[in-house]
Amino acid sequence: MSLRAVRVVAAGAVVLAAAIVSSFAFDWPADSGRYRFSFGSPRDGFKRGLEFGSSGGIVRAADDGELTFAASGRSLPGGYPLIGGSMVVVSHASQISTIYAGLEPGSVSSYLRNVRKGDIIGRIEPVGGLGRGAAFYAYDAKERRYINPLILMPSLSDDKPPVIRSAILVSDGKETALAASKVVKQGSYLLLVDAFDPSPTGEQAAPYEVRVMLDGSERDRVLYDAAWAEGGRSTLFSGARLGEHEYLASDGRMRFGPYVLARGRVVISVVVGDFAGNKREQTYSIIVQ
Amino acid sequence: MSEGKGRRKIFTVLVAVVLIAVYFFVFSEPLRPELSAAPRWTIDLSASVASAEASAQDRVDASAVSFSTASRFGYFGTDGSIGFVGEATGPVPMSDSSYVSAELVPGGTNYSLRSPVGARVAELDASAPFYSSGRLFSAQADGSGVAAYDGKGNRLWSYTFPCQLSAFSAGEGLAVGGTVDGWLEGVDSGGRRAFSFAPGGSRLQVVLGLGVSRSGNWIAAVTGVDRQRLVVLGRGGADYRVASHRYLDSDYREPVRVVVLDDDRHVLYRRADGIGVWSVDGAVDELLPVKADDFDVSLDAERGLALLVARRGKKAEVVAFRLPATLLGRVPLPDGSEYVRLIGSSVYFGSGDSISRFDFMEE
Structure with missing residues (x-):
């Protein structure tokens, strides 16, 4: 299989x-x-x-x-x-x-x-x-x-979409904020997404879904549906099956990739959804040199 | 210290010793003729509180014994000398070789590993530190994991169990978690899974209590609901296998104390009608007629004497017996005895104000 x-x-x-x-x-x-x-x-x-x-x-x-x-x-x-x-x-x-x-x-x-x-x-x-x-x-x-x-459980009324605070490319420990930078060097990058969904009490809770698209093609999707542990290792999401420590950075940001960015224009989209179906999308257009 | 204060302190200690001696004579069940309980000393803790940063002369020797009550914690010598006494505002994780201090800061708690004289050894990256069999661990925040540390506060490994733990125990080189869905999972000294086992055999699966022998060779657990079961696992090569088991009449839905004695042979476990004594091979199945919600036990192998402190609500008593289940006598402890520690044939007990020692002696 x-x-x-x-x-x-x-x-x-x-x-x-x-x-x-x-x-x-x-x-x-x-x-x-x-x-x-x-x-x-x-x-x-x-x-x-x-x-x-x-x-x-x-x-x-x-x-x-x-x-x-x-x-x-x-x-x-x-x-x-x-x-x-x-x-x-x-x-x-x-x-x-x-x-x-x-x-x-x-x-x-x-x-x-x-x-x-x-x-x-x-x-x-x-x-x-x-x-x-x-x-x-x-x-x-x-x-x-x-x-x-x-x-x-019964659904709650919720019209507040999630918040995407930042999306950052990381290569060799160097962070490049996508909102501030339009040009990056070609290479392999991790994408750190800082996003949350406001909870009913106003706390910064987790979203239900996160998708990452490169040039319109979905490269990663996580659905916050399940979590388990096997052999002492915490694993997340029945579809993506990611190790907790690989996915969740110590500061709470979500880690995606690595993505190999070749020369040219690349459009990176991050879509974050909550359980009620509210969505927030951020698109970043960058030049890879 | 003035002469008057010194006399008052001596007088207080003398009165405490006399009262404890009288208490033993008046309230205890008769001990067997060959056994007696001899008071040794009482320490007045209220006069001994030091700051958390102990002074250089506040030293304890290698026989330091840790104690912790609601209001005080510290170390004393088996000879009655005081090592270090600090004020406590909550439970203090302690062993005889180190303790953990906590400092509330905005957004959480900072933990420090300290020596028995209060000296800071290291900052501790931990969620909820605790000791088991003298080893330092920390619980994962949601109660489903554990991290182990060395004596210098370095994290050795961390391990996430599939769900919340309902029981935990550790021996040398082995830590075992019992989960709310009825599995036993062992972790070796490298943080790797040593074994995973579901006793099963009950309508509802849960681990209610477990004990690991000091050697790490034996694991005993009370598991399941309808019917409840005592299961003993023994090390067999690299794995653990069922060595013996028996069904129980109990219907506990709460934590159950299970202890594997240091003789690597006997298992004590809580029963509705007392404390069960079982042997790892199943050859012994006896009952100590001592009702207890919780208990601790120590074995004086040299004398063949076992001591047990049984707690029921706020009452506590010390029971002397010979294995497997020959009762020699029982000594109730004064109400409010927050701290009880058994070492060999010696009993140390007390509250935030004083600690006393008495020994079981054979004629």
């Missing part, structure tokens, strides 16, 4: 899993969808769920299921920290689990066994100090991968 075929099959698996779950659609677990950071936001690494920050807010079960695990306090028995608060895991049909982390210690409904959609799971640990707000993850235990929760 070719690599492309593998990618298509992998992408299909996520779509299938999402379709199975979507048939009984998860509810928003907190605050009517007012999340701070979305799947893929750079939060000390690639955020594999949603992050909510409402102080004292209630977290509710996204769907019917069974409580599998509830850990209260600041750490697990072996010392592993429960960062930001307590954690609850609920198993649902079709081997999907929802994971609720960053809950206020002492607020967790650990007595629950059979969980009904909307049952209170716990309170959000306030942001600040040890608290980082609550996080919500949708995990496909069969495929052993996280699914972007936005795929599984």
Whole structure:
């Protein structure tokens, strides 16, 4: 099977899993969808769920299921920290689990066994100090991968398009901002894209889709649909299958390429979309010498 | 220090020692005739607080023992000498050879690795540092990964697990994560996957607790819901294989303490009716009638004596037993004993104000 075929099959698996779950659609677990950071936001690494920050807010079960695990306090028995608060895991049909982390210690409904959609799971640990707000993850235990929760929950009204702050070509450690420069030397370049999608609370969250086109031909496309780890290595996007550290720079910029730019005029387009379908496109025309 | 203050301090320490001795006689269950608990010393911590940057004379020897309470942390000697005491505003990650200090800065926290005398060893590039079996690690922010560090604070490796960890334990050259979807995944000293194993056999898969032997040769885990299961894996060449297992009657949905003793043979695990004692080959299946939400255990191999500190809510007691499960006696600790540490046949316990030591002695 070719690599492309593998990618298509992998992408299909996520779509299938999402379709199975979507048939009984998860509810928003907190605050009517007012999340701070979305799947893929750079939060000390690639955020594999949603992050909510409402102080004292209630977290509710996204769907019917069974409580599998509830850990209260600041750490697990072996010392592993429960960062930001307590954690609850609920198993649902079709081997999907929802994971609720960053809950206020002492607020967790650990007595629950059979969980009904909307049952209170716990309170959000306030942001600040040890608290980082609550996080919500949708995990496909069969495929052993996280699914972007936005795929599984009711859509939100959103008319704000993403923002593209910069696109920069990098060669041999030298950065050339596309907006400022019209001329570059021929060679092999990485493209660093600094873009975000405003979240409902106004934070700089991740987009849902990023495409890079050279002279009108699509060269790269990532869809923020899934993330998983294999052999200790974090991997992103069922279609593109990129290593997290190859894709996400430490400052949160997205890395594409490398692209070999030959002499002549080159038109580079970056298209960034959010989950609601809003799009932002930036096109840069440069001369390669 | 004035003469009056010195007398008051001596008086306070004497009263504490007397009270602890009386406490043992009045409240403890009788120990077997051949065993006795002998108070050794009490340290007054309130008079010993130093600044985080310890002075040159605040030295501790190689037998330094770390302690951490809600309000204080530091090091003391097994002879009752005080090494370094600092004020704490939260949990301080500590081992007997180093600790990590935290400084809140705009947008996050800066961590520093420090020696037992408070000297800065290195800045630490870490999200949430912690120690396991004396080794320094850091948890990944979303709870699904771990990074390991050397004694100088250099990051050795980092490893991302497929999903959030519900259990973690480390031995020499091996760190093992148990995941919320029921897998055990081991990481070797080079940060490579040593093994990956799903115990299965239950309706719902989850790892509720695990322990790795100090040698890294044995891993024991309580896994699954409906039915729950104790599984022991042993090193076999380059891989780990199931050495023994048993189904349990419990229905835990929360972290479960599992410990593999330093004798590389016995496994202790939390049960609804006490603490289970199992052997890695499955030949031993006993019960210690000690109910505990959490526990720690130490083995004095020379005397064949094992000590266990059992915690239930805010209550804690020390239990002496011979393996596999011969109860020798139990000594309740005073309420508010935030800190309990077992080393061989010695018990160190206390709060933010004082630390005391008593030893189990055989007649």
